[in-house]
Amino acid sequence: MRTPEDLKRAVREKYGALAVGDGAVGCCPSEGVSNISEDYSALAGYVPDADLGLGCGIPVEFARINEGETVVDLGSGAGNDAFVARTLVGATGRVIGVDMTEAMVEKARENARRLGFENVEFVVGEIEDLPIDSGAADIVISNCVLNLVPDKARAFAEVFRVLRWGGRFSISDVVTAGAWDEAGKRAAEEYVGCVAGASDKDDYLTTVRAAGFVNVAVAKERRIDIPEGVLSQAATTASSERADNNAAVVLSVTVCGEKLR
Numbered sequence: 001m002r003t004p005e006d007l008k009r010a011v012r013e014k015y016g017a018l019a020v021g022d023g024a025v026g027c028c029p030s031e032g033v034s035n036i037s038e039d040y041s042a043l044a045g046y047v048p049d050a051d052l053g054l055g056c057g058i059p060v061e062f063a064r065i066n067e068g069e070t071v072v073d074l075g076s077g078a079g080n081d082a083f084v085a086r087t088l089v090g091a092t093g094r095v096i097g098v099d100m101t102e103a104m105v106e107k108a109r110e111n112a113r114r115l116g117f118e119n120v121e122f123v124v125g126e127i128e129d130l131p132i133d134s135g136a137a138d139i140v141i142s143n144c145v146l147n148l149v150p151d152k153a154r155a156f157a158e159v160f161r162v163l164r165w166g167g168r169f170s171i172s173d174v175v176t177a178g179a180w181d182e183a184g185k186r187a188a189e190e191y192v193g194c195v196a197g198a199s200d201k202d203d204y205l206t207t208v209r210a211a212g213f214v215n216v217a218v219a220k221e222r223r224i225d226i227p228e229g230v231l232s233q234a235a236t237t238a239s240s241e242r243a244d245n246n247a248a249v250v251l252s253v254t255v256c257g258e259k260l261r
Helices: 004-019 080-089 102-115 152-162 182-191 201-210
Strands: 070-074 094-099 120-124 137-143 163-177 214-224 249-258
Touching (some): 070 080, 080 094, 094 102, 152 163, 163 201, 163 214, 201 249
Parallel strands (some): 070 137, 094 120, 137 163
Antiparallel strands (some): 163 249, 214 249
């Protein structure tokens, strides 16, 4: 079984390779892996060079970002979501991207320099120990990253800390539902790498609420299709014997919540 440090090391290596162009585009990509990202091309502020196809949703859809606000993007990659958020906060707003992979942060900084963006910055840091002041953010967004964080309780505690009172988050992520065993989860991970570290949906929402957030809701949910052959070992019971509502599935969800007194 992989330790938290094993998972972090694997993520750094994979995303570091992507940052320098040594890898395919897609969520935790490898040969034959399903790309579960959504289409950003119609969004204002979209920068094709910053879109590596690493997301599983569009968190800015539900973030209710206003001009002049400060947005923190967790696991900002090459800057895709940060640059879209920048358009929404306008010249008086600010966007801070945080990523634990130095090569990816440098790639995002290069994109920002090339485009002349002065109100967006990218810093190296881990989500479980964010290099952001308490209460500094109006909004936290993230796209298919929290599932890769070993200690999700600590990660959401950090999200709570960096948000001001009255702040909110919109996070797209991968979760699981139904009855899984370890063999099945490993098989799904081979097909959709972002399953690595994914929590059960109900457990995920419980963790978010335990961090102190209120009005927690799934704003969008989408099933990620995985071939039946890949999931043949996924359930603890044979598929012919289990109820449909206990089927082992992988979901893309966008979860929203608020930090209210």
